[in-house]
Amino acid sequence: MSLQKSVTKTKPRQVKYLIIGNSAAGVAAVESIRQYDKTGTLAVVSDEPWHTYSRPLISYLLEGKTTQEKMRYRGDSFYQTYSVETHLGVRAEKLDTKKRTVALSDGSVLEYQKLLLATGSVPFVPPMNGCPAPNTGKGVYTFIKLADALALQETVTASTQVVVVGGGLTGVKATEGLLHLTKNISLVELAPRILPNALDTAASDIVKRRLESAAVTINCDASVSEVLTGADGNVSSVRLSDGRTIPCDVLVISIGVRPNVELVKGTDVAVERGILIDESCQTSVPDVFAAGDCVVSHDLTDDSKRILAILPNAYQQGKTAGAVMAGQQKTDKGARPINATSFIGLPLITAGKTNLTPEQAAEQGIEIVVDSEGENYRKLVIQNDRLIGFILLGAAYTKRAGILTDLLNRQVPLSSVGAGVLQTPELLLFDKTERLQRMEGVRSI
Amino acid sequence: MKKVYPNEDWCLGCKLCEVYCAAAHSPYRDVHAAFDTPDGSKPQAGIVVEGDTKHSIAISCRHCPDAPCVEACISGAMQKTSDGVVWCDTTRCVGCMTCVLICPYGAVHKGEGMKTVTKCDLCSCTGEPECVRHCPAFALEYKECEAAQASGRGYASERAFIGDKDSQSGTEQVMEESA
Numbered sequence: 168m169s170l171q172k173s174v175t176k177t178k179p180r181q182v183k184y185l186i187i188g189n190s191a192a193g194v195a196a197v198e199s200i201r202q203y204d205k206t207g208t209l210a211v212v213s214d215e216p217w218h219t220y221s222r223p224l225i226s227y228l229l230e231g232k233t234t235q236e237k238m239r240y241r242g243d244s245f246y247q248t249y250s251v252e253t254h255l256g257v258r259a260e261k262l263d264t265k266k267r268t269v270a271l272s273d274g275s276v277l278e279y280q281k282l283l284l285a286t287g288s289v290p291f292v293p294p295m296n297g298c299p300a301p302n303t304g305k306g307v308y309t310f311i312k313l314a315d316a317l318a319l320q321e322t323v324t325a326s327t328q329v330v331v332v333g334g335g336l337t338g339v340k341a342t343e344g345l346l347h348l349t350k351n352i353s354l355v356e357l358a359p360r361i362l363p364n365a366l367d368t369a370a371s372d373i374v375k376r377r378l379e380s381a382a383v384t385i386n387c388d389a390s391v392s393e394v395l396t397g398a399d400g401n402v403s404s405v406r407l408s409d410g411r412t413i414p415c416d417v418l419v420i421s422i423g424v425r426p427n428v429e430l431v432k433g434t435d436v437a438v439e440r441g442i443l444i445d446e447s448c449q450t451s452v453p454d455v456f457a458a459g460d461c462v463v464s465h466d467l468t469d470d471s472k473r474i475l476a477i478l479p480n481a482y483q484q485g486k487t488a489g490a491v492m493a494g495q496q497k498t499d500k501g502a503r504p505i506n507a508t509s510f511i512g513l514p515l516i517t518a519g520k521t522n523l524t525p526e527q528a529a530e531q532g533i534e535i536v537v538d539s540e541g542e543n544y545r546k547l548v549i550q551n552d553r554l555i556g557f558i559l560l561g562a563a564y565t566k567r568a569g570i571l572t573d574l575l576n577r578q579v580p581l582s583s584v585g586a587g588v589l590q591t592p593e594l595l596l597f598d599k600t601e602r603l604q605r606m607e608g609v610r611s612i
Numbered sequence: 613m614k615k616v617y618p619n620e621d622w623c624l625g626c627k628l629c630e631v632y633c634a635a636a637h638s639p640y641r642d643v644h645a646a647f648d649t650p651d652g653s654k655p656q657a658g659i660v661v662e663g664d665t666k667h668s669i670a671i672s673c674r675h676c677p678d679a680p681c682v683e684a685c686i687s688g689a690m691q692k693t694s695d696g697v698v699w700c701d702t703t704r705c706v707g708c709m710t711c712v713l714i715c716p717y718g719a720v721h722k723g724e725g726m727k728t729v730t731k732c733d734l735c736s737c738t739g740e741p742e743c744v745r746h747c748p749a750f751a752l753e754y755k756e757c758e759a760a761q762a763s764g765r766g767y768a769s770e771r772a773f774i775g776d777k778d779s780q781s782g783t784e785q786v787m788e789e790s791a
């Protein structure tokens with residue numbers, strides 16, 4: 168409507184590089200492009216009004232472990248230093264790959280030579296009977312953006328009853344953050360355990376006990392069948408699939424995320440759940456690139472295509488995309504799911520394949536080595552003399568975890584490294600020649 | 613760039629490098645005050661000795677050109693200066709340990725009771741790093757990397773742009789509040 172009018176009226180502004188998205192993948196692309204092209208015009212568009220900030224830190228913000236100022240993903244002078252023209256608080260509304268233009272919500276139109284789609288993800292909100300629309304002031308919230316955390320910070324007080332739906336990493340971290348605002352929190356998870364993707368039952372139980380000792384009520388094998396509202400239209404309680412009713416003023420939905428592919432709908436850019444990209448992060452349309460949570464990634468763990476919505480993966484893809492956009496040859500072969508976080512002071516690091524039943528392991532010739540001591544838990548998943556995944560929970564087992572990640576990433580034959588390297592990750596257990604070579608600072612990844 | 617190079621054939625495993633590193637990066641800057649704390653907490657060193665007194669090596673950050681810890685850091689606290697020094701702004705670090713997960717050298721550490729991570733920052737380039745200055749066995753050297761220069765893999769290609777530090781930044785360790 169009004170957009171149509173402005174498109175015909177406005178002469179497109181030409182930029183060499185256009186990046187839609189202002190988070191990890193977008194920032195990585197800026198840093199990468201400027202490594203090779205210091206002067207080409209570069210514009211960043213984001214519907215959020217803020218200076219680039221770290222999305223995963225929103226739970227730490229609730230917890231008081233960071234501030235809005237400190238959670239900036241790059242320093243205050245980032246855009247000046249890298250000569251970036253910013254369009255913040257402006258939505259990219261229409262992409263025309265033939266004309267190579269993107270129309271923005273403020274009526275302006277940008278014409279690009281190279282475009283990067285780093286549009287991230289949107290929260291997945293399943294249909295729930297009677298549930299008011301999220302983020303409309305009716306007590307229902309999503310939890311992926313700074314605005315979500317700020318809204319919760321404003322609403323939740325010590326007397327607020329909160330129900331968090333979704334016991335994955337985001338849901339559990341949201342719960343931990345909210346614990347600083349109220350002690351009345353119930354977590355609802357569909358799977359038989361919390362953190363069902365990252366953790367096995369034993370590790371999940373340890374985290375569960377931690378949360379329960381902080382007074383969180385955990386309901387597994389459960390889902391919300393109905394959301395009940397009061398006369399004011401606000402959430403008043405939720406009914407679970409097992410019939411129980413939990414009173415609640417605030418409902419946080421953190422079931423998961425989906426790639427944000429809104430902008431490419433109706434264009435030639437190929438999409439299958441997420442935007443499809445090749446090894447140089449190029450989409451099916453020439454000069455249109457994509458990176459981060461909005462794309463389908465190559466999971467090296469099982470050579471499959473899936474959404475790997477994790478920050479380090481977004482950065483690597485953005486870096487590759489930026490280099491290729493600036494005319495370099497660069498490829499991104501894929502990534503593995505990796506996670507590092509902590510739950511009320513208990514550190515957790517996971518990588519690769521972590522979840523399989525003893526039957527599956529036996530079938531595939533996979534060896535699983537488990538150690539535990541109190542709240543410390545270590546699971547090593549080994550196949551064909553190679554480490555293919557691990558769970559490290561607790562300070563005793565997370566030391567020097569990067570050495571294990573390196574063994575996993577490079578698929579180093581474990582028999583070529585000194586015995587016990589998985590239990591005590593030390594460079595001293597590697598071959599001396601290799602160690603000296605690597606200590607010179609030449610990375611072999 | 614100059615870095616700290618360990619000589620494992622000369623290393624005694626005495627861990628004095630750890631002691632002086634930890635003290636230099638503690639809020640006290642003094643060995644006695646740093647280790648003799650009222651609550652018994654011990655500061656974390658950025659250089660850590662592996663092995664025992666028979667065979668040991670002191671491992672510290674290699675300040676990688678495309679540092680995986682900087683690229684993977686979720687908060688933006690881990691940064692690289694225009695001189696190539698990888699350092700962690702502990703005022704922005706939330707202690708998530710993504711850097712610990714990603715460092716192939718195992719050279720980033722989160723000490724017990726620490727809110728943030730600790731790593732070698734070459735003593736912020738204030739001359740010879742403390743670990744090198746105090747190594748009684750001369751097993752640590754602060755020097756240019758000969759192999760990297762000889763093979764043409766110097767550090768000239770490092771990102772020249774990075775290094776917009778915040779004014780309130782710091783590399784000092786941040787302790788957990790006592791519960």
